[in-house]
Amino acid sequence: xxxxxxxxxxxxxxxxxxxxxxxxxxxxxxxxxxxxxxxxxxxxxxxxxxxxxxxxxxxxxxxxxxxxxxxxxxxxxxxxxxxxxxxxxxxxxxxxxxxxxxxxxxxxxxxxxxxxxxxxxxxxxxxxxxxxxxxxxxxxxxxxxxxxxxxxxxxxxxxxxxxxxxxxxxxxxxxxxxxxxxxxxxxxxxxxxxxxxxxxxxxxxxxxxxxxxxxxxxxxxxxxxxxxxxxxxxxxxxxxxxxxxxxxxxxxxxxxxxxxxxxxxxxxxxxxxxxxxxxxxxxxxxxxxxxxxxxxxxxxxxxxxxxxxxxxxxxxxxxxxxxxxxxxxxxxxxxxxxxxxxxxxx
Amino acid sequence: xxxxxxxxxxxxxxxxxxxxxxxxxxxxxxxxxxxxxxxxxxxxxxxxxxxxxxxxxxxxxxxxxxxxxxxxxxxxxxxxxxxxxxxxxxxxxxxxxxxxxxxxxxxxxxxxxxxxxxxxxxxxxxxxxxxxxxxxxxxxxxxxxxxxxxxxxxxxxxxxxxxxxxxxxxxxxxxxxxxxxxxxxxxxxxxxxxxxxxxxxxxxxxxxxxxxxxxxxxxxxxxxxxxxxxxxxxxxxxxxxxxxxxxxxxxxxxxxxxxxxxxxxxxxxxxxxxxxxxxxxxxxxxxxxxxxxxxxxxxxxxxxxxxxxxxxxxxxxxxxxxxxxxxxxxxxxxxxxxxxxxxxxxxxxxxxxxxxxxxxxxxxxxxxxxxxxxxxx
Numbered sequence: 001x002x003x004x005x006x007x008x009x010x011x012x013x014x015x016x017x018x019x020x021x022x023x024x025x026x027x028x029x030x031x032x033x034x035x036x037x038x039x040x041x042x043x044x045x046x047x048x049x050x051x052x053x054x055x056x057x058x059x060x061x062x063x064x065x066x067x068x069x070x071x072x073x074x075x076x077x078x079x080x081x082x083x084x085x086x087x088x089x090x091x092x093x094x095x096x097x098x099x100x101x102x103x104x105x106x107x108x109x110x111x112x113x114x115x116x117x118x119x120x121x122x123x124x125x126x127x128x129x130x131x132x133x134x135x136x137x138x139x140x141x142x143x144x145x146x147x148x149x150x151x152x153x154x155x156x157x158x159x160x161x162x163x164x165x166x167x168x169x170x171x172x173x174x175x176x177x178x179x180x181x182x183x184x185x186x187x188x189x190x191x192x193x194x195x196x197x198x199x200x201x202x203x204x205x206x207x208x209x210x211x212x213x214x215x216x217x218x219x220x221x222x223x224x225x226x227x228x229x230x231x232x233x234x235x236x237x238x239x240x241x242x243x244x245x246x247x248x249x250x251x252x253x254x255x256x257x258x259x260x261x262x263x264x265x266x267x268x269x270x271x272x273x274x275x276x277x278x279x280x281x282x283x284x285x286x287x288x289x290x291x292x293x294x295x296x297x298x299x300x301x302x303x304x305x306x307x308x309x310x311x312x313x314x315x316x317x318x319x320x321x322x323x324x325x326x327x328x329x330x331x332x333x334x335x336x337x338x339x340x341x342x343x344x345x346x
Numbered sequence: 347x348x349x350x351x352x353x354x355x356x357x358x359x360x361x362x363x364x365x366x367x368x369x370x371x372x373x374x375x376x377x378x379x380x381x382x383x384x385x386x387x388x389x390x391x392x393x394x395x396x397x398x399x400x401x402x403x404x405x406x407x408x409x410x411x412x413x414x415x416x417x418x419x420x421x422x423x424x425x426x427x428x429x430x431x432x433x434x435x436x437x438x439x440x441x442x443x444x445x446x447x448x449x450x451x452x453x454x455x456x457x458x459x460x461x462x463x464x465x466x467x468x469x470x471x472x473x474x475x476x477x478x479x480x481x482x483x484x485x486x487x488x489x490x491x492x493x494x495x496x497x498x499x500x501x502x503x504x505x506x507x508x509x510x511x512x513x514x515x516x517x518x519x520x521x522x523x524x525x526x527x528x529x530x531x532x533x534x535x536x537x538x539x540x541x542x543x544x545x546x547x548x549x550x551x552x553x554x555x556x557x558x559x560x561x562x563x564x565x566x567x568x569x570x571x572x573x574x575x576x577x578x579x580x581x582x583x584x585x586x587x588x589x590x591x592x593x594x595x596x597x598x599x600x601x602x603x604x605x606x607x608x609x610x611x612x613x614x615x616x617x618x619x620x621x622x623x624x625x626x627x628x629x630x631x632x633x634x635x636x637x638x639x640x641x642x643x644x645x646x647x648x649x650x651x652x653x654x655x656x657x658x659x660x661x662x663x664x665x666x667x668x669x670x671x672x673x674x675x676x677x678x679x680x681x682x683x684x685x686x687x688x689x690x691x692x693x694x695x696x697x698x699x700x701x702x703x704x705x706x707x708x709x710x711x712x713x714x715x716x717x718x719x720x721x722x723x
Contacts, residue, residue, distance in 0.1 A: 057621055059617065059620060059621060062544075090626065095623045095624070095625060096623065098620070098621050098622065098623040099622040100623055103621070104621045106614070106617070106618075108614045111614040112614045112617075112618045114615040114619075114633055114637065115637070116637050117636075122618075125624070126622045126623065129622060129623050174618070177618075
């Protein structure tokens, strides 16, 4: 683990056990999260991105199991690396990590708050659990945090109930809750999906601002490439439980290599294209069922660069095409090394 | 975004002032409950019973163990304002009783002497008792000067049925209360584990509940209480009986709790609590149980008469509490045979208290159920 790496997932395998049969959900996902950076996990529904993020906090449902791999986490200000996979699922160790060092916000701001308790009660709970502070101090801290995430009249908001909050406000409160213990990693599982576009932009701005201010690293899970472009430093594209392409956002958006990434970018609506009456190009076919996984490269039935006899035979390895950019494909076109500036000149 | 001069009101009053328009959930429930006529009757009846039980020592004219040899198996004595001549007396009185032997049966019987009045006096001295177990006193709320007063008559040993009933109310209600509390704790715990964790724990607990419920209750109580050692003190028996009743009574509540938790554990706020680093017990107790506390309270109100009746039946059969402890069941135990019923029907008065208490609880439970349901009209 490098010194500036704060979270490293190594060859993570997660399987679904159903009636004694095991189905792979996540197959050999590896990524590194550097301190203060934003990594976006992108993929279609069901590609395993949420499962991967949930496994980092050991919040997988009963049926899902981490079968192999490592999740290494370096708590801030310590040189000791914790392998989260080794921690007992319900123990004190993982509870100390949850909310305190790694926090999470998720998709449904409407139902993430218990309707019975005040917003303040729920937001300040993290503080009361992890930092040994008095009730009064917890309140002051929470009010400050609510103010920070842009809730007007935070002191009043503290005593309000969730039903008095709009969706955007609840997501802000959720962010306040997640960040109130100053975690070093924030996992954001589609935090803006349930919000309308203007609120979405506001929440993204807020997250960017808070990251600058508090310096935490973010794992940002989304299927919205527009959001990725706005917030992420690095991006990992997932398809059926595997990362198929990984690298800095600019590089991948400028020079996508994996046929899936290429098609994904082509499927993003652009205002300019609509004016010219261009139609969107969808990706052929649909994601195969979990229980009917294609052999070899799982994308081959839908792939435009499909090589008969190769793609279905084995899983392509991850190939580095530049220092940070890697892709998992057999096609020689996809894995051709990136021409560096000097090479282009000659 | 940060406004540096945000003032933080710290006192609770300041915060409460801001939400005067809000009625809390309990307030709404109370408003609805008040409209339920029968439930309010139940509340009043129960309050009276509780009052009598709490102040049993001072209200009863004598201690329950005192024997009045001059008035064995005596019928209830009525309080009068008008005497036989039709004259009004401001101070209520009872007629004097004299004992004579019945010439036919040779039994001692009490005869009403309408010429002599025993006026009722307040705060008289009588048998000494410990007030709430704190200090010894012999003050009683009322008594008859010059003689005795037995509002509900006496039993074959000459003990005052009124005093015994009041003391029995104390024991019976407290058994119900302790039993229900125990059942509540066990039920919430078992139901909580079953519903929240599911899987094997759920299976085991649910099968256990089905097993317990499939055993006919009366024989089960009988077997359990028959197993109590005979040489236990009455207090030990009292504790054991409550425990037995609770062990049988928790199943219903556990089922309610489980079914609610099964739904709630899938809620996003449960996940949110989990990823704040809450322990499972904290999630169950602090996040999930409060959301259906009202239902649980209703369940408890409905479970109360069950336990009350169970205690009464057990004691009536001679397997629950035993003399010298007074409970409604123990008092009714004396009224088991036809001869007693024919000659001293007033021994059945404690039964009336049982009926009143059970009805009151049922009415309250009814009203509470309606009040707790936000959709009922």
